[in-house]
Amino acid sequence: MEFDQHLPIYMQIMHVIKNRIVSGQLRGGDKLPSVRDLAKEFKVNPNTIQRCYQELERENLVFTQRGLGTFVTEDVETIKNLKTGMAQELTQNYLEQMQRLGFTPQEIIKLISTRVNRRDDHD
Amino acid sequence: MTKIVEIKNLTKKYFTKKALDNINLDIEAGKIVGILGPNGSGKTTLIKILTGLLRQTSGEVLIDKHKIGVYTKSIVSYLPDRNFLYKWMKIEDAFQLFKDFYPDFDTEKFAELLAFMKLEMKMKIDTLSKGMMEKLNLSLVLSRNAKLYILDEPIAGVDPVARDQILDAIINNYHANSSMLITTHLVRDMENILEEVVFLKEGKIVLTGDTETLRAEKGKQIDAIYKEVFATEEGYHA
Numbered sequence: 406m407e408f409d410q411h412l413p414i415y416m417q418i419m420h421v422i423k424n425r426i427v428s429g430q431l432r433g434g435d436k437l438p439s440v441r442d443l444a445k446e447f448k449v450n451p452n453t454i455q456r457c458y459q460e461l462e463r464e465n466l467v468f469t470q471r472g473l474g475t476f477v478t479e480d481v482e483t484i485k486n487l488k489t490g491m492a493q494e495l496t497q498n499y500l501e502q503m504q505r506l507g508f509t510p511q512e513i514i515k516l517i518s519t520r521v522n523r524r525d526d527h528d
Numbered sequence: 529m530t531k532i533v534e535i536k537n538l539t540k541k542y543f544t545k546k547a548l549d550n551i552n553l554d555i556e557a558g559k560i561v562g563i564l565g566p567n568g569s570g571k572t573t574l575i576k577i578l579t580g581l582l583r584q585t586s587g588e589v590l591i592d593k594h595k596i597g598v599y600t601k602s603i604v605s606y607l608p609d610r611n612f613l614y615k616w617m618k619i620e621d622a623f624q625l626f627k628d629f630y631p632d633f634d635t636e637k638f639a640e641l642l643a644f645m646k647l648e649m650k651m652k653i654d655t656l657s658k659g660m661m662e663k664l665n666l667s668l669v670l671s672r673n674a675k676l677y678i679l680d681e682p683i684a685g686v687d688p689v690a691r692d693q694i695l696d697a698i699i700n701n702y703h704a705n706s707s708m709l710i711t712t713h714l715v716r717d718m719e720n721i722l723e724e725v726v727f728l729k730e731g732k733i734v735l736t737g738d739t740e741t742l743r744a745e746k747g748k749q750i751d752a753i754y755k756e757v758f759a760t761e762e763g764y765h766a
Contacts, residue, residue, distance in 0.1 A: 408720070408749075411747050411748070412744075413740045413743055413744050414720060414740060414743070415740060441699065441700065441702070444699045444702075444721075445696050445699050445700065447720070448692065448695050448696075448699070448720055448721065449699075449720040449721060450560055450699075450702075450720065450721045450722065450723045450739075451699060451702050452558070452559075452723050453720070453723075453740065456740075
């Protein structure tokens with residue numbers, strides 16, 4: 406994986422794991438890979454993964470069971486909130502970039518609906 | 529945190545030239561630390577002092593609370609930047625040599641590493657490619673249950689697949705109660721596995737810190753910081 410220059414790596418890996426949770430690739434109660442295995446997957450220092458897991462735990466997205474490993478939260482509400490939060494963030498970024506390009510909110514909505522309709526035709 | 533390496537006011541002079549100039553550096557257990565710098569920055573001198581091949585001019589160097597000597601040599605596992613095995617050997621001869629020489633050599637660990645690296649006991653040293661050679665050397669060095677691993681340019685000149693295997697082996701053999709000191713100028717390939725970095729320039733530490741913190745502070749990768757710090761020597765323009 407190519408990392409972004411400007412963000413700490415542990416945050417970028419947190420983002421990947423959040424994506425896996427939201428997309429259902431990792432489900433509530435699933436065991437996360439061991440710190441070492443994930444370190445190998447991303448080719449990063451094991452302590453980076455450790456930190457990433459700690460931060461995810463602080464956000465209540467995962468929990469650790471001593472000697473057993475780290476697991477995805479089984480709280481449906483938390484996962485739903487994560488999903489909403491990530492969607493809002495994406496939307497916010499998109500809107501900011503579009504406004505920087507000089508689009509008005511009306512134009513943006515029109516662009517999106519055209520795009521969504523065109524996708525419907527093809528699907 | 530237990531300190532594996534403690535270096536205080538370390539200076540090494542070759543006649544009047546200072547190869548190391550008042551170095552202060554601690555390495556805690558469980559850390560993978562990168563020593564970054566171009567050729568001639570003092571990396572090799574520092575390693576030679578830690579491994580007992582050279583003596584410092586002044587200052588103090590402790591490994592696991594001991595001055596450099598017989599004890600420290602027994603707990604330091606060192607990967608030199610050049611081949612240290614004889615051409616007539618097979619891998620099993622190299623294995624036997626290490627097993628006889630180092631009481632902390634772990635045969636089981638070596639077998640695992642060898643399989644992981646896709647190497648076999650029967651292979652002859654002089655038929656190995658550069659990448660295979662590097663993988664063998666690293667397997668030998670990592671198979672010791674040492675407190676300090678010193679890896680001098682572990683991925684220099686190997687292909688990307690071998691490089692990934694080497695990085696995996698390093699991550700796999702990471703231990704919370706031992707430390708690794710890795711020198712490299714291939715910063716881009718190595719920086720993500722380094723927890724701390726030390727920039728060595730003309731014998732002095734010019735920048736040091738936690739890798740993630742440095743990235744966040746400077747808003748760029750260690751590789752980019754490296755190019756900035758050493759711009760004059762290597763002709764980079766940031």
